Amino acid sequence: MGSQTKTIVWFRRDLRIEDNPALATAAKDGRVLPVFVWCPSEEGQFFPGRVSRWWLKQSLEHLDQSLRSLGAPFVFIRAESTLAALLQCIGTVGATRLVYNHLYDPVSLARDHKIKSQLENLGISVQSFNGDLLYEPWEIYDESGLAFTTFDAYWSKCMSLPIEPTLLLPPWKLVPLEGTGSVVSCPIEELGLENEIEKSSNALLSRCWSPGWSNADKVLREFISGHLLDYSENRMKLEGTTTSLLSPCLHHGELSIRKIYQNVRIKQIQWAKEGNCKAEESVNFFLRSIGLREYSRYLCFNFPFMYERSLLGNLKHYPWQADESQFKSWRQGRTGYPLVDAGMRELWATGWIHNRSRVIVASFFVKFLLLPWTWGLKYFWDTLLDADLESDILGWQYVSGSLPDGHELKRLDSPEVQGQKYDPDGEYVRNWIPELARVPTEWIHHPWDAPRIVLKASGVELGLNYPQPIIEFDTARDQLDDAVSMMWQLDRAARVAKLSGLEEVVADNLISLNSLDIPKVIVKEEVFCSSSSLDQRVPSLHNMKDSSIKKKPKDVHGKRSDLVGSCSPMNIFEKSKIDVDLLSTAKSSSARKRSISESQCAVPICFSSGCTDPCQEYKSVDQNYSNTSHSDHPCQETYQIGEKKEEKDFDAQSSLEGSRLCKKTA
Secondary structure: OOOOEEEEEEEOOOOOOOOOHHHHHHHHHEEEEEEEEEOHHHOHHHOOOHHHHHHHHHHHHHHHHHHHHHOOOOEEEEOOOHHHHHHHHHHHHOOOEEEEEOOOOHHHHHHHHHHHHHHHHOOOEEEEEOOOOOOOHHHOOOOOOEOOOOHHHHHHHHHOOOOOOOOOOOOOOOEEOOOHHHOOOOOHHHHOOOOHHHHHHHOOHHHOOOOOHHHHHHHHHHHHHHOHHHHHHHOOOOOOOOOOOOHHHHHOOOOOHHHHHHHHHHHHHHHHHHOOHHHHHHHHHHHHHHHHHHHHHHHHHHOHHHHOOOOOHHHHHOOOOOOHHHHHHHHHOOOOOHHHHHHHHHHHHHOOOOHHHHHHHHHHHHHHOOOOHHHHHHHHHHHOOOOOHHHHHHHHHHHOOOOOOOOOOOOOOOHHHHHHHHOOOOHHHHHHOHHHOOOOOOOOOOHHHOOHHHHHHOOOOEOOOEOOOOOOHHHHHHHHHHHHHHHHHHHHHHHHHHHOOOOOOOHHHHHHHHOOOOOOEEOOOOOOOOOOOOOOOOOOHHHOOOHHHHOOOOOOOOOOOHHHHOOOHHHHHHOOOOOHHHOOOOEEHHHHHOOHHHOOOOOOOOOOOOOOOOOHHHHHHHHOHHHOOOOOOOOOOOOOOOOHHHOOOOOOOHHHOOOOOOOOOO
């Protein structure tokens, strides 16, 4: 590439200038136009929640200042089609190349592949890079060439491989493209990331958080110098700043994972020379949390159905309970279990809860209430400041027992015992449940057992100002056991019915009746890839039957309407029952055999055309998102807000976070 190359840098979740492969490549080769396209219609059911959009807006403003200081304006575009917006930019400035960094969720994979195919047919060079992971998902596989389905085996393989040691420095100058002023764009305020009603609530967030790539660097330095040493001891504490606070920065790409990894490894080597064993343990725990984030993207790339179905096929027979009233009580923090309620109220007030709280509230959701984990996933997506689809999928599937190395299906953790372990003094509960503020520590995690005189002195009237437990522990245990037994009965019946069609039932088939249904995906094989080895792979592309890919339009302005119309991820997913390859990013026989519409209690407003909608609240909220006040309390019908097996972290993203001290301000 020469100095005359005109390149559009398409920013998404890589909002930084340091160690940004796409930006570095464009800056080195010629003139640059940085672009951010906001296309709400393409986000589908995973339209970001209020607090996540607040962070995005602040981070974009921060990056805009940095890019302008380097010489190139940052162009913001609100569009109905990302492809149409990029075509408009290309035609206006005469760009000859588009570069971007990889994303790995199913929606982005489908959209990116379609855009790349269309632009290449127009004669536009398209290059994509790894700016989000230590290892690409197609680089890691077992001895048989299959994708890993357990974290320990995956991470052990990763740690045996070399890691690219060099971080890309920020460009010292950017040469802007001529004609940038003619691009149809808008000020960041007109992107629609934040409406007037939301601004008052969002103002509180700025007291506690400072989005932006340079601020993320400061947070990383402070964590490594001040908190990493004690990470192994403090990471489970619910109160205080006990972890890194990096998860929102990572989701939006304000920091590269390579920079975090290398800075931590440097500190690890330093402490090793000093013989600091405590530090070694802390570093290993923290690197493991980085590994969980990598693993979440690895799984979602190789098993893209995981956003709506359990990885273990057995759970398609699980009898989830679609109880909207219990779902509402859980959201409101009125289950009658103080530790669970404290976590849910903190989430509502701040958009944030500690990783341990996420495990506790999610476990209660799926094990006590038997509610579909996909409902919890969607609520977390709508309310978390660091909402991250792949990480949350890993967390919810792990807790619900949907993974081979997840919680046992019959595991039932007592919130009372968890409270005594992780909040022994009851300060976390008192902070978030003022009704229980005067309850003695002895009874704070199980007020229903407290003597009447104690409750009266504490100002607590169970059933009036604080609810009785929504379900008794023993009842929950019986219901869980019954549900698991029913699942296995239905699973065995389905397998027997399948085997009955065979001429001979052999011993191996009989043994398999009680085994886990773990899908197998071939990773190590020759993959069709028309461009550089740096580009994102999407195996099975050669099976896609898309006539538009074969035709070569002559007009870069896109007079052919078929170039734009089919780019929406919603349109792509609607075709999933006809051609599963459009959804699959790796060859999986089991994924092809199971229709997307087989999802059990899928998230309302799901991509699958066959799913039911048992919770109408989601439908009414999602369809009117831009017009809904996100500051309402969850008591109202529209809820929007604005480790080893010792205990694997619930959420790979949130395991890099901490309990932000913005509680009482929110």
